[in-house]
Amino acid sequence: MNVASPARTAAVQLISDPWDDTLISGLLSTLSPPLTSHPCCVTWPCNIPAINPRTTISMGKASLRVDCVLGEGAFATVYQATDPVTSERIVLKVQKPANPWEFYINTQLDARLRPAVRHLYSSVRSAHLFNDGSVLLAELHNHGTLLNAVNSYKTLSDKLMPKPLVLYFTVCILNMVEQLHAVGIVHADIKPDNFLLGER
Template identity: 25%
Template structure:
């Protein structure tokens, strides 16, 4: 049944009653996928809520789904989480590993594209404040993410449409021992983990990642949102030569100072990147101070944190328009949606 489901049911609408999670989740249609597997929209037959179901072949060379589910389970243990997907179920059935989470909105990458690849300073600051809080929570729980990029931050839906969520914990790693609290040791000669465009300079140099690297990656994401691109984009080498691509990106990234990178960009991005560059391997970041850079700038510019992000104002200016390739849980899809400003920017299906 699962093999038929994956092989033949890639169309928008499901013609068969396919269920997972011991029959609890009824799948409706595919909303995305990639090298890791497939993602489907489904209904929780117990609560009648819509959810997202991630499927990964059990035979995957590097299975990540069960690990990701366990990370989510740990993050939600004994605490109320904001901006982390609610895990509903995980396990294995047939030939697949399965994880079910709450249905979320489009990724920041999709929203950035919708806004013609440019966010204004107010939107960048409002996003930065929330994204820093998500990383602070993750780090407080003893994990680093190791793949900070616009695709791995998504917006909520409905009453949580103004909440930024951090997703995809398949590459997350403990940076301290859960019992002793001891920080992992400094190591060199590590392979690049993450997305080359956004990884820190230390990661390019083969240094073990720690909290500082998540923050530096976030600084590059914010710079990308503000400037519309990064200087090392399009610096790939010979097609198929991944290492040459990494080397070229690394060379450009290290050759440019924070002052040069952030020239003509809002001051807090420069302040934040400069701070990230100053952090030692095991140093505890000052998240409050980092958020303060962005809060102070907003106050100086007489901006309020009203969650009127660029995609809200863009929709109001342009009128209701279809947004191609935006989807739930930050994955690729051909589904068309509209931005509903009256619901805080939530998605409405056409």
Template identity: 40%
Template sequence: MVVALVMTSKGGMKYHIKGCAGQGGFAQVYKANVNSDPDDVVAIKIQKPAFPWEFYMYRQLDLRISGRERSSYGFAHRIHLYSDCSILICDYLANGTLQDVINSYLVIGKSMEEVLCVYYTTEMLHMIETLHNVGLIHGDFKPDNLLVRYSRGNLTEDGFLDRSGSWGDQGLCLVDWGRGIDLHLFPDQTIFKGDCRTSGFRCIEMQEDKPWKFQVDAYGLCGVVHTMLHNCYMETVKKESSDGGSVYLPKLPFKRYWKADLWKTFFTKMLNNYPCHDDRKLLQELKKSFQDYIVSDPQRIKKLKELLAKQRVSLCSA
């Protein structure tokens, strides 16, 4: 026996629940049709207790990020507040998460191809550069919170560097803004203390009980990249540096056939002495190094297009 679940909001709008799309410790997410319209699909996030902060963060994204850049950060259309819970109505993306992509390699005993890792790293560097530049911190940067976006048309060699054409639709979408921070609500030069307690994604400063700011997203990004490269969460070790000091680096070594100098520079700069108040220059430099690697060989763009097309077919038909 199939039971149709219908939720009616205060304004009379009806959401026909189609199934569970995910759940966490304080929230459940459901796929639903609005007013029985099969073409109007949304994600409904039910949180207990009520939690309007995430909707506030989505509204700040609307106000501060415009154009095609905005599609990289998820959309929330409305929130219904009740005494014991809140119901957030968001866009529904059916393409899965970056964690799903990683798992698709894990189940066949392989790791993601390096050129695909480089591409997604470039995307994520651009995303946090844009975020931090408008005074927003995500605070929970991990593969489960990165939805996959695909281009409407065929990808071409043109437009990769400036993310124009079909490349503007291709990429990732960062969701789950419950731990987001709006820096505009604090005085300039504010730094924070606290521990997210998320295993594998606690920045060095949290681990050492030191103040942090942008480091929380930088470390999260490193954790995502490590998961793409190694199929496991990142553990860091403190190593002696050439100047007599010390640096944090991932515990697992880079494979000999990888572009090891590229990855070592990335992890060294993202995990050590990360800029607290303006990280744009660093992020731009790292992004350019990854972009240069891809465009330096036309075969890499060709390979990237093939991998993304294959990924789309395998995951979206699953």
């Protein structure tokens, strides 16, 4: 039986709600330098501009054509957009209220993960913080999510994903979680629709 020493036990603080706004604001306020000084974090003294499919918006120096809605959740809408100059497609994650924590975690992935495994996780290019929300610009993974892959098998005759493929995805997920834990990051929302499928 392994019993922690009293000194070590006293240092552990249990958090009942890791998504508590006050807790997150407090953690972000202690950063030095502050998150807003990051070169890819832009603060705007206004509300989020209207973002709708088939409109063009300015986001910093970029002019982007909003193509379509990719998904909607309780606190965010995800759009696909195209840079008309380069034809590059990207993701706009519009969050209300603002969620600078997600951008902070992205900066920590950049800093803590080995370059050999960084590509396993999505990457946020820039964060735009507005009075009423935030917009994250991120790379587009156009092969859907793990949930999309699972659901695609429901249309087939046996309706089940083959066991070797299930094992492959399981090993990939466990490896990704292990890499995060090794650098002191905990992901609190592991589910099939949060795993994007890459080019392979």
